[in-house]
Amino acid sequence: MNKKNTEYLINRKDNQYEVVIGLEVHAQVLSESKLFSSSSTKFGAEPNTQVSLVDAAFPGMLPVINEFCIKQAIKTGIGLNAKINKRSVFDRKNYFYADLPQGYQISQFKDPIVGEGKVILDMPNGQKEVGIERLHLEQDAGKSIHDLDPQNTFVDLNRSGVALMEIVSKPDLRSPDEVNAYIKKLRSIMRYLGTCDGNMQEGSLRADVNVSVRPKGSKEFGTRCEIKNVNSIKFMQMAIEYEANRQVDLIEEGKTIDQETRLFDTKKNETRSMRSKEDAHDYRYFPDPDLLPLEVSEKFIEELKNDIPELPDDKKKRFIEEFKLSPYEANILVSDIDIAKYFEEVVAKMGKNKDIKLAVNWITGELFAILNSKGLEISQSPVSAKNFAILINLIKNGTISGKIAKTVFELMIDGDKDPQKIVQEKGLKQQSDPKALEALIDKIINENREKAIEYKQGKEKLFGFFVGQAMKASGGKANPQLINEILKKKL
Amino acid sequence: MLDITKQSLTELVENIKNKKLSSTDVTKAFIQRSEKSSELNAYITDDFTLALDKAKKFDQNPNLDLKLPGIPMAVKDLFCTKNVKTTAGSKILNNFVPTYESTVTENIWNEGAILLGKLNCDEFAMGSSNETSHFGNVQNPIDKNLVPGGSSGGSASAVAGQLTPITIGTDTGGSIRQPASFTGIVGLKPTYGSCSRYGIVAFASSLDQAGPMAQNVKDCALLQEVISTYDPKDSTSINFKRNHYSKELTKNIKGKKIGIPKEYRVDGMPKEIEDLWQKGIQYVKDCGAETIDISLPHTSYALPTYYIVAPAEASSNLARYDGVKYGYRAKGENLIDMYEKTRSEGFGAEVQRRIMIGTYVLSSGYYDAYYLKAQKVRKLIKNDFDEAYKKVDAILTPSTPSSAFKIGEKTNDPVSMYLNDIFTVPVNLAGLPGISIPAGHDTKGYPLGLQIIGKAFDEQNILNIAFAMEEKINFKNKITDWWIK
Numbered sequence: 018m019n020k021k022n023t024e025y026l027i028n029r030k031d032n033q034y035e036v037v038i039g040l041e042v043h044a045q046v047l048s049e050s051k052l053f054s055s056s057s058t059k060f061g062a063e064p065n066t067q068v069s070l071v072d073a074a075f076p077g078m079l080p081v082i083n084e085f086c087i088k089q090a091i092k093t094g095i096g097l098n099a100k101i102n103k104r105s106v107f108d109r110k111n112y113f114y115a116d117l118p119q120g121y122q123i124s125q126f127k128d129p130i131v132g133e134g135k136v137i138l139d140m141p142n143g144q145k146e147v148g149i150e151r152l153h154l155e156q157d158a159g160k161s162i163h164d165l166d167p168q169n170t171f172v173d174l175n176r177s178g179v180a181l182m183e184i185v186s187k188p189d190l191r192s193p194d195e196v197n198a199y200i201k202k203l204r205s206i207m208r209y210l211g212t213c214d215g216n217m218q219e220g221s222l223r224a225d226v227n228v229s230v231r232p233k234g235s236k237e238f239g240t241r242c243e244i245k246n247v248n249s250i251k252f253m254q255m256a257i258e259y260e261a262n263r264q265v266d267l268i269e270e271g272k273t274i275d276q277e278t279r280l281f282d283t284k285k286n287e288t289r290s291m292r293s294k295e296d297a298h299d300y301r302y303f304p305d306p307d308l309l310p311l312e313v314s315e316k317f318i319e320e321l322k323n324d325i326p327e328l329p330d331d332k333k334k335r336f337i338e339e340f341k342l343s344p345y346e347a348n349i350l351v352s353d354i355d356i357a358k359y360f361e362e363v364v365a366k367m368g369k370n371k372d373i374k375l376a377v378n379w380i381t382g383e384l385f386a387i388l389n390s391k392g393l394e395i396s397q398s399p400v401s402a403k404n405f406a407i408l409i410n411l412i413k414n415g416t417i418s419g420k421i422a423k424t425v426f427e428l429m430i431d432g433d434k435d436p437q438k439i440v441q442e443k444g445l446k447q448q449s450d451p452k453a454l455e456a457l458i459d460k461i462i463n464e465n466r467e468k469a470i471e472y473k474q475g476k477e478k479l480f481g482f483f484v485g486q487a488m489k490a491s492g493g494k495a496n497p498q499l500i501n502e503i504l505k506k507k508l
Numbered sequence: 509m510l511d512i513t514k515q516s517l518t519e520l521v522e523n524i525k526n527k528k529l530s531s532t533d534v535t536k537a538f539i540q541r542s543e544k545s546s547e548l549n550a551y552i553t554d555d556f557t558l559a560l561d562k563a564k565k566f567d568q569n570p571n572l573d574l575k576l577p578g579i580p581m582a583v584k585d586l587f588c589t590k591n592v593k594t595t596a597g598s599k600i601l602n603n604f605v606p607t608y609e610s611t612v613t614e615n616i617w618n619e620g621a622i623l624l625g626k627l628n629c630d631e632f633a634m635g636s637s638n639e640t641s642h643f644g645n646v647q648n649p650i651d652k653n654l655v656p657g658g659s660s661g662g663s664a665s666a667v668a669g670q671l672t673p674i675t676i677g678t679d680t681g682g683s684i685r686q687p688a689s690f691t692g693i694v695g696l697k698p699t700y701g702s703c704s705r706y707g708i709v710a711f712a713s714s715l716d717q718a719g720p721m722a723q724n725v726k727d728c729a730l731l732q733e734v735i736s737t738y739d740p741k742d743s744t745s746i747n748f749k750r751n752h753y754s755k756e757l758t759k760n761i762k763g764k765k766i767g768i769p770k771e772y773r774v775d776g777m778p779k780e781i782e783d784l785w786q787k788g789i790q791y792v793k794d795c796g797a798e799t800i801d802i803s804l805p806h807t808s809y810a811l812p813t814y815y816i817v818a819p820a821e822a823s824s825n826l827a828r829y830d831g832v833k834y835g836y837r838a839k840g841e842n843l844i845d846m847y848e849k850t851r852s853e854g855f856g857a858e859v860q861r862r863i864m865i866g867t868y869v870l871s872s873g874y875y876d877a878y879y880l881k882a883q884k885v886r887k888l889i890k891n892d893f894d895e896a897y898k899k900v901d902a903i904l905t906p907s908t909p910s911s912a913f914k915i916g917e918k919t920n921d922p923v924s925m926y927l928n929d930i931f932t933v934p935v936n937l938a939g940l941p942g943i944s945i946p947a948g949h950d951t952k953g954y955p956l957g958l959q960i961i962g963k964a965f966d967e968q969n970i971l972n973i974a975f976a977m978e979e980k981i982n983f984k985n986k987i988t989d990w991w992i993k
Contacts, residue, residue, distance in 0.1 A: 120827020
């Protein structure tokens with residue numbers, strides 16, 4: 018393992034700088050209803066159609082904890098190998114904004130529901146452990162819409178009160194690539210658990226990115242800046258790159274870095290100061306007197322533990338052991354729960370005499386290519402796992418060649434057709450009758466006497482010519498292995 | 509038959525059940541008296557027309573199995589009432605009509621009662637004299653230009669003045685018991701978690717509690733029985749076995765041990781309060797109970813603790829009144845300007861003072877010194893009571909350090925105003941039940957109350973003690989109907 022080669026450093030004249038990154042990821046809890054009310058959380062509804070009296074903070078309305086959201090947070094904590102706190106407290110974070118109806122956000126400040134944990138990243142140069150500081154539950158705010166009217170701001174409260182998990186990492190990340198891997202890993206774990214759909218376009222996953230730089234080898238942290246609310250991995254990477262270079266430039270110029278909150282302008286690809294430390298809000302956190310401290314029993318946690326599915330790290334290990342896959346292949350297959358599901362279904366449907374390597378090659382090759390070109394997720398695959406398994410088996414048992422299989426596959430896409438039927442209807446079955454093939458080959462040798470003699474005299478390249486002729490004559494259906502054998506015998 | 513409005517709730521229920529009176533008779537009588545009593549300014553909003561319709565409807569098909577069959581009742585304007593304006597005594601909710609009903613009032617209507625209207629109160633229940641209401645002072649029926657106490661001043665005035673047979677108030681630091689004491693009526697602050705806070709405009713969430721205000725202990729017990737229910741919509745509502753308070757009410761308190769806390773003998777307390785207390789001690793002894801001297805050592809810290817905790821919670825609870833969603837909105841140049849104008853025009857001076865105190869004590873750098881320290885002291889105050897209750901079944905104290913004062917007398921002296929709550933505030937901080945019963949008059953002829961504090965969930969016990977004492981005291985309120993037009 019050569020770490021130096023892949024180290025992400027910022028170079029200036031004589032100095033090299035290391036970048037230190039910590040993330041606060043806001044993941045929307047996958048739940049039917051909100052954290053403290055029964056309103057729906059469905060994305061994309063008409064504005065203000067999913068708002069209860071509690072969400073709009075009407076006088077005398079009180080929050081009631083949604084137990085399902087608590088379970089989701091604890092499950093996520095288990096998935097992050099984290100300590101589950103049996104007692105946690107909901108606090109009020111006080112600030113005024115038009116889309117914050119209560120005038121405070123209910124969050125967890127001193128006593129979060131989940132404590133320290135860790136996540137393992139698979140980097141090209143080996144594994145990397147990233148510490149989790151905590152996970153806490155909080156309500157989302159509504160949405161202010163400033164561009165519908167020149168004079169007024171509109172407020173949509175559909176999102177107000179939706180449960181979020183804020184997952185705070187330790188400052189363990191050192192490069193944009195690690196950030197990429199970290200977000201993908203978190204997303205993968207939560208999708209396995211069914212606790213967050215990880216949909217970044219719909220805002221289900223966004224992050225505040227803390228960036229600081231320090232001279233390579235230094236043990237002390239530099240002054241950090243927080244880049245607020247970045248909603249794609251690409252933007253996170255761009256923002257980090259810009260911000261780290263900005264900070265290095267300041268140091269090189271002998272200036273100091275102000276601890277501040279910054280915004281990432283995606284159009285200009287730069288970060289801009291939003292507010293300084295002095296202007297930072299005083300949120301006046303205090304325990305929400307409308308909610309008693311949240312206490313969960315050991316039994317409650319144990320029951321949730323029993324409910325945890327096989328997670329990506331374990332699945333990967335099993336794939337390597339059980340199916341003799343390479344770590345690389347296993348990584349691809351486990352990275353997304355739907356890919357893993359598809360793969361496992363294909364394996365199950367292939368039956369006893371299965372060729373797993375072949376299936377993996379076909380999934381990561383042909384299937385991914387078709388999904389890519391059509392812009393589909395694997396869950397929307399036009400070819401079902403069942404028919405995909407049949408196709409692999411047809412190759413494996415010699416019914417069709419790999420080449421014919423590609424033709425069959427393309428025909429399967431339209432309406433998830435059974436490959437056996439396609440082979441039958443189109444007469445694509447491989448010719449494996451030695452007698453028929455011998456006759457065919459005899460004919461070709463006869464027609465190409467001179468070339469046959471040249472081959473015998475040592476022009477071995479011509480073997481390929483004969484194979485090609487034979488395949489052509491059979492309409493591509495001849496069993497290539499048999500053709501090879503017969504040709505060797507006859508020439 | 510006796511004038512309808514002079515009858516107690518128990519008598520009215522009896523007479524309706526015996527068909528001696530109809531709901532319409534009763535409702536009409538209270539409406540008429542209320543209409544003649546505008547000078548008391550007890551109502552913010554009346555609902556008389558609809559009340560009479562409801563009474564007639566009730567009479568057409570009376571369900572006499574209910575606990576409050578066809579009984580008209582006005583309630584404090586802090587309870588959200590569906591389709592009836594709910595202001596909390598504030599300009600900022602001047603135009604607010606809820607689409608929902610508080611659990612406590614829902615319970616009352618479900619037992620057959622009929623809403624007469626919404627009663628005046630201090631703005632957001634912040635006050636001890638009803639003088640902070642946006643809708644003006646309330647007169648105490650005892651005497652002209654006398655405050656009825658607060659914050660449930662309109663409620664107290666309406667019961668004492670017989671504009672409603674009974675009512676409900678809310679008590680955050682004494683807002684039921686102090687006005688009850690000032691107007692010569694009975695007021696119960698139940699155990700925290702006994703009555704749902706759902707649909708009650710919040711002042712200080714960890715202290716607020718609704719409770720009955722009545723002419724006598726039996727009426728009070730009956731209403732407590734109706735309003736105290738477990739409510740899953742309030743996370744602080746407690747699911748405990750509730751008594752049938754009125755049915756189980758008994759004057760037999762023989763052998764009960766009543767604690768007399770020495771710390772309640774405060775400096776400068778008028779002699780007539782001390783005398784009243786001594787009389788109270790004699791009464792409980794006459795009833796066969798035993799009195800025991802006890803100590804509640806942290807009592808003197810209760811008031812400062814309360815005036816940190818309550819404003820802190822209030823500053824946050826009142827943040828929602830920002831002009832964005834409902835209520836009063838001032839025009840502004842931008843969002844911040846709109847906030848500032850809405851809140852400085854919409855809130856009165858006392859509310860603004862408490863928001864500022866609350867914001868200050870929660871600020872970073874001050875939180876530990878004020879809010880956190882106050883929470884620790886609160887725990888010590890609770891521990892005092894826990895210790896005391898190892899020795900006694902209940903505690904007897906005066907309700908207030910003085911009788912009612914004149915309107916305007918303490919307006920410019922908030923601290924002197926806050927001192928009014930000195931005997932009631934510890935009870936809220938400890939989450940305990942407390943009842944104030946009228947026990948005598950001062951030299952001016954103004955009523956004075958005694959407070960009985962119980963163990964948590966032990967409402968039945970303090971109601972019983974109050975019931976027994978009530979008979980011995982035989983209090984008669986001196987009401988001359990001076991305001992009637």
